[in-house]
Amino acid sequence: MDETATYPKHDRSTIRRLRDRAKYDFATVHAIFSAASIVHVSFLPTDPSMDPFPTILPMLGAMGNFANPTADAATEPLDFYIHGHASSRLMKLPGSELTGDHPEGLPVCVAATLLDGIKLALTPFNHSCNYRSAVLHGYANLVTDEDEKNWAMHVVTDDVVPDRWNNSRVPPTKAESQSTSVLRITIVSASAKVNTGPPGDDRRDLQDDDVTSKVWVGVLPVWEHIGPPIESKTNKVTSVPRYLSSWMQERNSSREEYALKVASEKI
């Protein structure tokens, strides 16, 4: 593997348990962030002595490299972009006095998780899940360059539904753009954990006929399914456009295929 295309193993991101499931390469980490519909963003309390709790917010976001927009996600470094209403709490934190002693930006952790199956073993202790999960740590900063901001809004929109940006009313009005903020997260460490295959059981349970005759063992495959598009009352486009229907079809079948494959096969 190209060593330049992996995240450095920092103490905070090194996976210690079940290390065979750990991955640090750009390709795996970036693919999981790209596949997850929703990510969870965590940040520290403003004053831990007053309120000790971190906060988690569910967000939409996308990987991208503004300076090199055609960067290959498998081999080239990327930033992570999230957007939100300009008046929302998270968007106002970077650069404010609330970030404390971090001129690099607001320290955040972002997690992307896909559940691919429920592994039912003979005993609850050996139950597990098939999943793909990735976590990144980085510094979030407000994007102030108009070109980068417009590009990032485009990238985040198309990360949810490919080609939607150019198939909707764009560019944003000045008021729309002003009321949207974009944060660029510069990644300093990241890791992924992937589990696949059937459940594992202990020999003693497998050899116990009383147990094996009663307990069903296998995987319940799980995937995020997109159902038939439901048009709004205001919709005037009579048939669902192909960029939507073909993407949905392809996404549903590839997710189903993956969940079924890893239900029986360790990859």
Add this chain to the structure above:
Amino acid sequence: MDETATYPKHDRSTIRRLRDRAKYDFATVHAIFSAASIVHVSFLPTDPSMDPFPTILPMLGAMGNFANPTADAATEPLDFYIHGHASSRLMKLPGSELTGDHPEGLPVCVAATLLDGIKLALTPFNHSCNYRSAVLHGYANLVTDEDEKNWAMHVVTDDVVPDRWNNSRVPPTKAESQSTSVLRITIVSASAKVNTGPPGDDRRDLQDDDVTSKVWVGVLPVWEHIGPPIESKTNKVTSVPRYLSSWMQERNSSREEYALKVASEKI
């Protein structure tokens, strides 16, 4: 509404933007945690001056009240339980010197999010999602009472697949129990945010025939689907037991029904 059955509005959990989507009642918060397959748990760095980043871990967990196991989730207070390998980092944090100045336990934030649909409006600015999300803040402590620990392992297992505990090889062996740790999170604040219905558009876009004739508007309903059970090679139970098949069928159809309903209807 019964005021005792809502979480107090703490500054950290008060939703300021889009307040009509905010909920604080036990019934809504507990139902979202119960419906989410995976939750995300966040905790602070041990020494923020050395490493400023919070951590997020994807986990399985369940709501419950050990002192009152038949508590009504809609009206009675519950704790949140998570479990993990005894040697994992998170399980070793509470009570250790790493928790710092918090005799109440390890301060954590837990998020549960369900994506119910992608709302496609005329302009990216008005794009949104249908979702149910809940966040709780609380103090995590290691469960040391054997009865509570066994009960919690049962509750967490059945939260993933109802009735699985009693339909698998139980009780755990001493070695299994010793290598599993359970954390009880005492909730100090919580809130939920729920969005439903078709996308909203600005009048100016709706009145622009050039725009409405080109842009499809509506909702792509989304739900977590469980596919056909894939038995392990070691499985000796010839047909899928009813507690599994009927639960899967009911879960799939109720999730589909909800996603389709909120695609066209604000509830």
